[in-house]
Amino acid sequence: MSEIRRPTRGTWAVLAFPLAMLAIFFLAPFAIMVATSFYHRIEGGFYEPAFELASWERLLHGVFIERTLFSIGICLLAGAVCIVIAFPFTYFLTRMRRRSHVALLVLIMSALALSEVIVGFAWTVLLGRSAGISNILVWAGVMNEPAAYQPSFLAVLLGLCYIAFPYCILALYPQLTRLDPELTEAAQTMGASPWRTFWTVVVPIGRPIIMAGFLLAFVFTLGSYLIPAFLGRPEHWTLSVFISDQATFNANVPFAAAMALFLTVLSLGVVGVVTWFEGRTRGVA
């Protein structure tokens, strides 16, 4: 039985450093952003300290509400696609021989070293008309002339899935390696084929981590602004693109700050709803 002890002076000393870092590099900038969202914007230039709700009021315009819903929609979709592919993939990866599965894992993780800019550009080329994959299809005689697959909704979705996929695997991998192989073997001795074992044992037991991976992919793609900007038309842009647009090109920092906060609260809300729903339905099935 471990006893919960009251934190001593030593414990506080150890905690002081990370707490200070958190305060300086997270809380302080966040507080500045909150303040900025109420500042007054000076047309064609900078902004000055003030307290006005102009930026927040602008959010209520139809176009931003519509963009918000679109952003949440496409990112939920990207998260779902990611987890649907990543879960079985990671499961079979962990069932492979150790050496080959580590090699594959390293290969996938190396994609994390690529910056979003490079990934975005690579996909614009691959999906483009002049040097894209359609050229291969033309060469193979499947198509008559090369086509451009971007900018489009599917191109944005594909790009978002590509950047979130390795993170999904990272979230699933530790839990799935720890899944007791005797559980699936037991299912098989009781008459379940490998396929049914996967659906009746692996997926239900993995449900909490499926949810965690899905939420991670959702939140991660929600923050991406380069991929939608590169691979989509303005109607495919997510709120993140507008935030960077307002901050860098329109120089409307208060509005960008308000949008960023709005997005943060919204994504926390979505995470909360999904978690609540997951908790409520667990054990019913």
Next chain:
Amino acid sequence: MLARGGLRLEGLVKRFGDVEAVAGVHLELPPGQLISFLGPSGCGKTTMLRMIAGLERPTEGRVYLDEQDITDKPPHVRDIGMVFQTLALFPHLTVAGNIGYPMRIRGVPKQDIEARVEELLGLVSLHGLGDRRISQLSGGQRQRVATARALALEPRLFLLDEPLSALDANLREQLQVELRLLQQKLGITTIMVTHDQREAMTMSDLVVVMNQGRIEQIGEPLDVYRRPETPFVASFIGRTNLLRGQVTDGEVRIVGRPFDVDRPVASGPITLSVRPEDAHLQTTTTPERNALPGRVVFVRDLGELFECYVDCGLDEPVVVAGSPRERVEVQQGQPVSVAFPREACVVVAET
């Protein structure tokens, strides 16, 4: 009804890389009995069980169940029930959900499943616990759920992989009896893997003693105990005194003293096994045949059991054990003799 669940293994070999876990096993097991694979860890007993279950592919050899070759069949079509070492209960399902799982997989109608689950809960004395979560159960209860689940489809073969190893000693002994009674009641062919000789002796009709991927001896538990065929079996099943000596002109000599043994032997080195409870302590210092002089090294009186360690000039002290009622009063350091009755001297190795 024809007895079902007869198993035959022909030349089973399993290699993992360079390691030969099972090294050519031939075995024919009668239906309806409980058979134990007994051996130290790494002797290949679990690998044998897994090959019978279909969870491991034999490198060589065939497995026949009721004269049908099942070597290439995957586990889910083998008609077996298995209790795993970790029990492998599904944490996302209730007790009833776990027990009903194999029936749901086979598409048994829902009301039939419910009735059968109730029946099985009764069989393993878990009435009314169907709605519990696995995490709410004690170790013994979990073991019973795993047993009920494995028996749900009335399989031809019931396989147990160290099924009680997670439990504490008292509970283990109790469940050994329970499991054995259940097996006898159902008459189901059962193969159990264990490293615990007490467990094997408590529960089995037949014991298969394994060592280093090979079968050392097969027999009824008491037979294996009384008449071990190799030094390994003699010392793995229970405790024993191994007496090493020489045979010249048909006479056995241990530390130079003449011995009569249970059967004729050829000339050369010889090893006898004598159980501690078969040896007798004598206060005389001039031993007759089948006895060795020695000195008391240590005396242990456990109340239910009296033990005396005597240095007789062998590699290790000879252990004499008996009930305290037949206790011979001896002191540490006292010169004594240890007698080994002829019928208790089992030859376990000769040239």
